[in-house]
Amino acid sequence: MSSRQSDLQFVRGQKDRYEEELKALCAIPSISSEPAHRADVARAAGWLADRLRAAGMRAVEVIPTGGHPVVVGESPAATPGRPTVLVYGHYDVQPGGPRERWHSEPFDPEVRDGGLYARGAADMKGPTLAAVAAAEAVCREGPPPVNLRWLLEGEEEIGSPSLPAFLEAHAGRLRADTALNLDAGMLGADRPTITYGLRGIAMVELRVHGPARDVHSGEYGGVLHNPAQALAELIAGMHSPSGRVTLPGFYDSVRPPDAAERAEMARLPLTPDNLLAETGAPALWGEPGFLPAERVGARPTLEVNRLTAGPVGEGMMTIIPGQALAHISMRLVPDQDPEEVYRQMRRYLEEHAPPTVRWEAELRGAAQPALVPRDSPATKALDAALETAWGVRPLYQRCGGGIPVVTHLQTILGVDSVLTGFGLPEDNVHGPDEKIDLATWHRGIEAVVHFFHNLAG
Amino acid sequence: MSSRQSDLQFVRGQKDRYEEELKALCAIPSISSEPAHRADVARAAGWLADRLRAAGMRAVEVIPTGGHPVVVGESPAATPGRPTVLVYGHYDVQPGGPRERWHSEPFDPEVRDGGLYARGAADMKGPTLAAVAAAEAVCREGPPPVNLRWLLEGEEEIGSPSLPAFLEAHAGRLRADTALNLDAGMLGADRPTITYGLRGIAMVELRVHGPARDVHSGEYGGVLHNPAQALAELIAGMHSPSGRVTLPGFYDSVRPPDAAERAEMARLPLTPDNLLAETGAPALWGEPGFLPAERVGARPTLEVNRLTAGPVGEGMMTIIPGQALAHISMRLVPDQDPEEVYRQMRRYLEEHAPPTVRWEAELRGAAQPALVPRDSPATKALDAALETAWGVRPLYQRCGGGIPVVTHLQTILGVDSVLTGFGLPEDNVHGPDEKIDLATWHRGIEAVVHFFHNLAG
Numbered sequence: 001m002s003s004r005q006s007d008l009q010f011v012r013g014q015k016d017r018y019e020e021e022l023k024a025l026c027a028i029p030s031i032s033s034e035p036a037h038r039a040d041v042a043r044a045a046g047w048l049a050d051r052l053r054a055a056g057m058r059a060v061e062v063i064p065t066g067g068h069p070v071v072v073g074e075s076p077a078a079t080p081g082r083p084t085v086l087v088y089g090h091y092d093v094q095p096g097g098p099r100e101r102w103h104s105e106p107f108d109p110e111v112r113d114g115g116l117y118a119r120g121a122a123d124m125k126g127p128t129l130a131a132v133a134a135a136e137a138v139c140r141e142g143p144p145p146v147n148l149r150w151l152l153e154g155e156e157e158i159g160s161p162s163l164p165a166f167l168e169a170h171a172g173r174l175r176a177d178t179a180l181n182l183d184a185g186m187l188g189a190d191r192p193t194i195t196y197g198l199r200g201i202a203m204v205e206l207r208v209h210g211p212a213r214d215v216h217s218g219e220y221g222g223v224l225h226n227p228a229q230a231l232a233e234l235i236a237g238m239h240s241p242s243g244r245v246t247l248p249g250f251y252d253s254v255r256p257p258d259a260a261e262r263a264e265m266a267r268l269p270l271t272p273d274n275l276l277a278e279t280g281a282p283a284l285w286g287e288p289g290f291l292p293a294e295r296v297g298a299r300p301t302l303e304v305n306r307l308t309a310g311p312v313g314e315g316m317m318t319i320i321p322g323q324a325l326a327h328i329s330m331r332l333v334p335d336q337d338p339e340e341v342y343r344q345m346r347r348y349l350e351e352h353a354p355p356t357v358r359w360e361a362e363l364r365g366a367a368q369p370a371l372v373p374r375d376s377p378a379t380k381a382l383d384a385a386l387e388t389a390w391g392v393r394p395l396y397q398r399c400g401g402g403i404p405v406v407t408h409l410q411t412i413l414g415v416d417s418v419l420t421g422f423g424l425p426e427d428n429v430h431g432p433d434e435k436i437d438l439a440t441w442h443r444g445i446e447a448v449v450h451f452f453h454n455l456a457g
Numbered sequence: 458m459s460s461r462q463s464d465l466q467f468v469r470g471q472k473d474r475y476e477e478e479l480k481a482l483c484a485i486p487s488i489s490s491e492p493a494h495r496a497d498v499a500r501a502a503g504w505l506a507d508r509l510r511a512a513g514m515r516a517v518e519v520i521p522t523g524g525h526p527v528v529v530g531e532s533p534a535a536t537p538g539r540p541t542v543l544v545y546g547h548y549d550v551q552p553g554g555p556r557e558r559w560h561s562e563p564f565d566p567e568v569r570d571g572g573l574y575a576r577g578a579a580d581m582k583g584p585t586l587a588a589v590a591a592a593e594a595v596c597r598e599g600p601p602p603v604n605l606r607w608l609l610e611g612e613e614e615i616g617s618p619s620l621p622a623f624l625e626a627h628a629g630r631l632r633a634d635t636a637l638n639l640d641a642g643m644l645g646a647d648r649p650t651i652t653y654g655l656r657g658i659a660m661v662e663l664r665v666h667g668p669a670r671d672v673h674s675g676e677y678g679g680v681l682h683n684p685a686q687a688l689a690e691l692i693a694g695m696h697s698p699s700g701r702v703t704l705p706g707f708y709d710s711v712r713p714p715d716a717a718e719r720a721e722m723a724r725l726p727l728t729p730d731n732l733l734a735e736t737g738a739p740a741l742w743g744e745p746g747f748l749p750a751e752r753v754g755a756r757p758t759l760e761v762n763r764l765t766a767g768p769v770g771e772g773m774m775t776i777i778p779g780q781a782l783a784h785i786s787m788r789l790v791p792d793q794d795p796e797e798v799y800r801q802m803r804r805y806l807e808e809h810a811p812p813t814v815r816w817e818a819e820l821r822g823a824a825q826p827a828l829v830p831r832d833s834p835a836t837k838a839l840d841a842a843l844e845t846a847w848g849v850r851p852l853y854q855r856c857g858g859g860i861p862v863v864t865h866l867q868t869i870l871g872v873d874s875v876l877t878g879f880g881l882p883e884d885n886v887h888g889p890d891e892k893i894d895l896a897t898w899h900r901g902i903e904a905v906v907h908f909f910h911n912l913a914g
Contacts, residue, residue, distance in 0.1 A: 199675060203773045210736075210738050210739075212736065213888045213889060214887065214889075215736055215887075216887050218656060218658075220732070220736060222744065222857065223727070223732050223741050223743050224732075224736060225742035226760050226761050228692075228763070228764045228783075229692060229693075229760075229761050232692035233692075235685075235686060235693075236692075236693035237693070275677070279669065279681060280668055280670070281667050282666075282815050283682070284681065285680065285682035285811075285813040286680050286681075301678040301679040304686050304767075305674060305685075305767050306685075306768065306778070307685045307764045307766040307781060309763060310764065311552070311554050311555070312769075315615065316662070316762060316786065316822060317552075317784075317887065318658065318858075318887075319762055319887055320760055320762075321761075321762070329674060329773065329775050354742075355739060356738070356740045356741070356742040357739065358739050400675040400676050400677070400678060400679065401673060401674075401675020401775075402675065
């Protein structure tokens with residue numbers, strides 16, 4: 001087995017090669033959402049399989065699914081008794097988007113000012129290759145410090161539709177003690193970040209019905225309860241004036257962050273200035289008594305995603321619409337349950353919908369919230385790895401959104417993930433001029449080397 | 458001059474032809490609000506000009522305006538001293554709306570169960586052609602009983618923007634003692650109805666802006682005021698819990714109906730049972746202290762005509778929309794003024810819109826409310842005509858909708874209108890499956906023949 005120091009030595013000597021490899025992978029336009037790029041997605045899978053083999057991995061396979069393939073493989077066996085890490089990554093990318101907003105071709109990687117600019121550089125071909133590079137280092141000379149298994153999918157950007165069935169079909173070869181997910185990014189070049197919480201979601205379609213059809217607002221205005229108005233009244237009532245969600249029991253099973261966690265959250269750079277600059281909103285808003293970072297990460301919310309009532313088009317039509325629709329989603333935190341929150345929504349509607357309209361509600365989507373224990377061996381190993389690589393204590397954040405694969409790994413394989421990443425807020429993931437900061441990326445490779453060694457104990 | 462009896466005989470013999478003509482006119486999708494149908498609107502104007510000429514009218518012209526054209530013409534001169542009637546009609550229609558909610562094509566007229574189904578059949582190609590048919594009958598043999606002048610516009614459904622300037626420019630050729638307007642409908646197949654009041658309208662487009670673009674509801678849910686939610690809150694606040702409009706000063710200039718008028722209104726068949734059967738709504742709603750007929754005719758209202766927020770499409774997208782839009786229209790009664798009501802709306806928004814969103818409001822359309830004298834010679838002639846044709850005393854109603862032209866004719870030409878119509882409450886004007894009941898329509902043609910003769914004295 002190689003030593004930590006020789007592994008670090010090794011990766012420091014390979015920077016040029018790693019960068020050339022990252023350019024080669026980023027040059028493949030593996031856009032999973034565009035059927036025209038299907039062959040490119042497959043090409044990226046093949047490229048990664050070759051790279052895993054070159055890195056000393058065994059049983060590497062590109063396994064077809066109903067959609068894009070999954071690349072799997074494993075390291076040579078570690079010393080018996082060592083833990084197994086399932087390394088998750090994805091090799092598909094978003095479309096390049098408007099060419100004129102890029103300063104170089106999205107699929108012709110270019111290094112400028114220490115950044116490698118290409119679609120997918122940060123999300124997440126760079127982080128995926130960082131894990132491969134670290135694995136290559138620790139597998140060079142005899143058994144690695146930990147067993148590694150690989151799960152590299154090609155459908156992350158389209159919602160991982162084939163993944164749950166794949167995990168069920170291949171549960172045996174994916175067994176692991178922990179999963180490493182480098183798709184969560186970091187909050188600044190000097191702010192290594194561990195993401196330990198993901199919000200769940202309950203997505204509800206609500207329809208309010210009034211007259212059986214759109215009717216003339218002159219003929220019936222004054223005698224019918226307009227369903228668009230009734231929907232507005234119902235939605236308005238879903239928050240208290242102060243901004244708390246009013247669904248009955250909504251907060252009952254919310255696990256409040258403890259003092260230590262709140263102190264960690266107060267360190268996060270989710271300041272009002274940053275949030276306003278990022279969104280262009282005129283002011284912040286939200287539940288009183290909690291910091292922005294807490295409101296986004298540790299508190300549940302209710303959002304109207306879509307409103308529709310009345311005929312489509314531009315012109316004003318003086319009708320009372322026959323129905324009005326809202327898509328409403330609740331972001332959930334432990335220990336909320338999406339089905340229970342949906343029942344709370346129905347209870348709210350039963351209590352507040354007036355008899356002058358009818359309503360229907362349907363649960364359109366659900367995901368459990370996730371919290372990864374902050375005191376698990378894997379989290380501690382990651383914490384120490386990041387602190388060693390960066391020389392600062394990592395930040396701990398809860399992510400306001402969900403990462404479906406984390407939930408799938410937890411529910412289907414029973415494996416908890418540890419999440420970090422080497423993409424920066426300014427790396428413009430999903431936007432033009434996506435890049436990865438190369439110094440940060442190389443530091444990230446070292447951090448993964450540390451993580452593997454730390455986990456070995 | 459032909460006799461009343463021979464004229465009635467004549468129209469009774471032409472029913473098939475009249476129906477074919479109505480089908481031909483309804484087959485033209487003369488949707489004034491959609492630029493793509495501009496040529497169709499012009500085609501409908503040309504069709505009507507031809508029909509007027511075939512009916513024996515003179516000086517028929519299709520006169521261009523800044524918008525859609527106006528068709529004018531006149532009858533051969535009546536015996537000197539006879540009054541002149543300005544017959545108003547419109548040949549433009551609302552869009553068909555969602556095709557799947559129609560049982561036949563909106564612009565491929567179909568007769569089913571005694572009704573002719575097509576967009577515009579009742580509103581108001583049918584009533585317009587009824588007047589043309591009656592005019593043809595009374596002009597067949599020598600001078601007609603009264604002088605007729607025609608004013609057929611193509612912009613009624615978009616608020617008649619070109620009409621005021623047109624009336625001013627052509628006041629000379631439109632001079633008349635009274636105007637006949639058949640755009641007001643009737644309250645049942647056995648309930649001929651004279652409409653003597655019209656509600657005005659103020660149409661407002663309200664946009665609420667939050668973040669500069671749609672943003673991820675996971676990343677920002679909890680720190681931004683969702684503009685769709687803020688819009689719902691603003692709309693919800695526009696009515697008190699009891700159903701009164703809360704815009705500041707909204708009821709200040711509302712003229713209350715007197716006791717006699719309230720007694721007439723109590724005769725109207727706007728019973729809860731009828732209104733529920735017509736609309737399919739689960740219950741009635743509205744301002745306390747007033748009968749349904751009063752709430753529709755003599756009280757102002759505020760309606761949400763359209764709500765839009767979030768991306769178009771079916772799938773749920775977990776975003777906070779960058780903006781939300783509502784089309785809101787206020788139906789007005791004397792002596793409210795649309796511009797003043799628009800200012801009340803702005804005042805409401807200034808007082809209630811939170812600083813966490815931005816808003817814009819625009820007055821998209823306006824019409825003054827109108828009240829027509831109930832004791833004029835023309836009203837009496839119409840009263841007798843309807844009673845003769847139907848064998849029952851007509852009802853008197855204030856119409857909940859507006860007919861801007863009535864106001865324009867009164868203020869610009871100094872001509873009062875008498876209003877009735879042959880569309881029934883169940884004819885679904887502006888909705889899917891619009892129709893006209895053919896037996897009612899033919900009876901209406903006879904009523905117009907009677908009206909022309911009655912007015913001659």
